[in-house]
Amino acid sequence: MYNLIIADDEPRIREGLLSLYPWEEWGFHLCGAFENGKKVWDYLARCKTDVLLTDVKMPVMDGIELLRKISENHIKIRSVLLSGYNDFEFLRQAIVYGAKDYILNPVKPEQLSATFLRLREELDKECNNYTQPPS
Numbered sequence: 001m002y003n004l005i006i007a008d009d010e011p012r013i014r015e016g017l018l019s020l021y022p023w024e025e026w027g028f029h030l031c032g033a034f035e036n037g038k039k040v041w042d043y044l045a046r047c048k049t050d051v052l053l054t055d056v057k058m059p060v061m062d063g064i065e066l067l068r069k070i071s072e073n074h075i076k077i078r079s080v081l082l083s084g085y086n087d088f089e090f091l092r093q094a095i096v097y098g099a100k101d102y103i104l105n106p107v108k109p110e111q112l113s114a115t116f117l118r119l120r121e122e123l124d125k126e127c128n129n130y131t132q133p134p135s
Helices: 011-019 036-044 062-072 088-096 109-131
Strands: 002-006 028-034 051-055 078-083 101-104
Touching: 002 011, 002 036, 002 109, 011 078, 028 036, 036 051, 036 101, 051 062, 051 109, 062 078, 062 088, 078 088, 078 109, 088 101, 101 109
Parallel strands: 002 028, 002 051, 051 078, 078 101
Antiparallel strands: none
16 A cells, blocks of 8 residues: 545545545555645655645645655655646646646546556556565
8 A cells, every 4th residue: 555645725625535536446545635735745744655646726835836845855755736727837847846647627537546546556666676686
C-alpha cells in the first residue's frame, strides 16, 4: 500500500474523493484530507507520503505553490492536480513542478482510476528496483 493524501478546499468534492473511489483496491492507503496546501505542507513535514492529489485553486496555499515548495525542497512525492480550470498556464506550471497528471473537474472515474493504477505500477517498479540486488 502506498500513502495518499488529498487536498481540496470544497468540502463536497473532498468528501466525494474520500468516499466514492476504491483507493485501497487501487493500492493506496488514504492518510488524510486537507482544505489547503499549507495544511498539506505541515503534514508532509511529519509523515511519509507517496502520492498527493490536490486541487489547483485553494485558499492560504494553492496547489501550484504547494508543488513548487515540494519541488524546491526535493521532497519525493508523486502529485496529481485537480482543477475546474482548463487553463494552459496551470498545466504548464504543474509540468514544471513535476505533476504526474492534470485532471479536470468534474472527475471522470475511469480517468482517475487509470491515473492511480499507473502511479501504483510506477511505485511498484521503483520499489522492486530498490530491493533487487545488483548483478
